[in-house]
Amino acid sequence: MEHHQVAIYLAAMAAGALLGRLAPAAGPGLAHAINPVLGALLFVTFLQVPAAELVRSLRDARFLAAALVVNFVVVPLVVAAMFAFLPADQAVRVGVLLVLLCPCVDYVIVFSGLAGGSSRRLLAATPLLLVAQMLLLPGYLYLFMGSDLADIVDAGPFVEAFVALIAIPLALAWVVQGWAARRPAGQKAADAATTTMVPLMAATLLTVVASQIPELGNSLGDVAAVVPFYAAFLVIMAFAGKAVARVFRLPAPAGRAIVFTGATRNSLVVLPLALALPDALAVAAVVVVTQTLVEVLGMVAYVRLVPRLVPGAPSSGAQPTH
Numbered sequence: 001m002e003h004h005q006v007a008i009y010l011a012a013m014a015a016g017a018l019l020g021r022l023a024p025a026a027g028p029g030l031a032h033a034i035n036p037v038l039g040a041l042l043f044v045t046f047l048q049v050p051a052a053e054l055v056r057s058l059r060d061a062r063f064l065a066a067a068l069v070v071n072f073v074v075v076p077l078v079v080a081a082m083f084a085f086l087p088a089d090q091a092v093r094v095g096v097l098l099v100l101l102c103p104c105v106d107y108v109i110v111f112s113g114l115a116g117g118s119s120r121r122l123l124a125a126t127p128l129l130l131v132a133q134m135l136l137l138p139g140y141l142y143l144f145m146g147s148d149l150a151d152i153v154d155a156g157p158f159v160e161a162f163v164a165l166i167a168i169p170l171a172l173a174w175v176v177q178g179w180a181a182r183r184p185a186g187q188k189a190a191d192a193a194t195t196t197m198v199p200l201m202a203a204t205l206l207t208v209v210a211s212q213i214p215e216l217g218n219s220l221g222d223v224a225a226v227v228p229f230y231a232a233f234l235v236i237m238a239f240a241g242k243a244v245a246r247v248f249r250l251p252a253p254a255g256r257a258i259v260f261t262g263a264t265r266n267s268l269v270v271l272p273l274a275l276a277l278p279d280a281l282a283v284a285a286v287v288v289v290t291q292t293l294v295e296v297l298g299m300v301a302y303v304r305l306v307p308r309l310v311p312g313a314p315s316s317g318a319q320p321t322h
Contacts, residue, residue, distance in 0.1 A: 252312020
């Protein structure tokens with residue numbers, strides 16, 4: 001499965017789209033399943049990196065500074081350049097802002113590892129990136145949309161996401177790591193858990209797509225209009241991420257990780273926030289999920305092209321490099 005995981009992810013999204021079309025009534029129930037499946041995925045991801053390495057990575061000030069700059073300085077500038085050209089529909093604009101202004105904290109680790117990026121550093125940066133976006137997003141929305149829309153962002157969903165998707169899976173991973181270090185049974189359990197990475201990633205993508213396809217309705221035109229913006233964002237951020245990595249003089253594995261963190265967005269974690277918006281802005285959730293579809297396709301290209309864009313010896317990450 002590891003050797004064919006990108007194809008598996010594409011098949012999972014296709015199956016999710018088919019399920020969403022054939023069984024639209026299942027959408028609300030599947031939406032409630034997103035966070036549990038995503039939490040399990042992150043637990044397995046955290047399990048593959050020893051706690052001691054996470055602590056050491058937090059001391060990597062240059063990498064952390066580069067990650068903050070690319071996500072909270074460069075990305076907002078790129079979004080600002082695109083903003084005037086977005087569709088005029090307020091809900092569409094809110095959806096685009098929500099997803100593009102928030103850096104990914106989940107499958108970026110998987111895809112970066114596939115391209116020889118430093119998954120260990122990204123894992124260490126995950127809590128910092130999630131807290132930073134929670135604090136900065138209301139201000140960004142105020143700058144882009146005015147005071148009325150800044151008020152729609154509640155810290156509650158982000159706090160819940162941090163606890164459910166970061167704190168609890170990380171704590172459980174450390175418990176299992178300690179068990180594995182002391183008992184053969186613990187090591188067997190840890191090894192068995194790590195083999196579920198690809199199925200869990202596929203299940204997450206299938207669940208997200210299937211839950212949101214029924215919501216497309218009459219919004220297909222508006223949603224299709226943002227696809228070129230998402231594609232352009234991926235192209236721009238590949239070169240912007242490389243430039244930031246060069247400014248901070250990062251080695252190749254860390255530089256590749258910066259490219260990935262700048263390009264991948266937090267669609268899975270901000271989706272509950274988009275779903276909580278008023279009915280007048282309901283299209284925003286579908287706009288967020290559309291970004292996931294474009295991004296996963298883009299990651300297929302990234303896994304192949306980023307090692308050429310940022311050449312050098314690959315590092316060992318949470319996933320093997322192919």
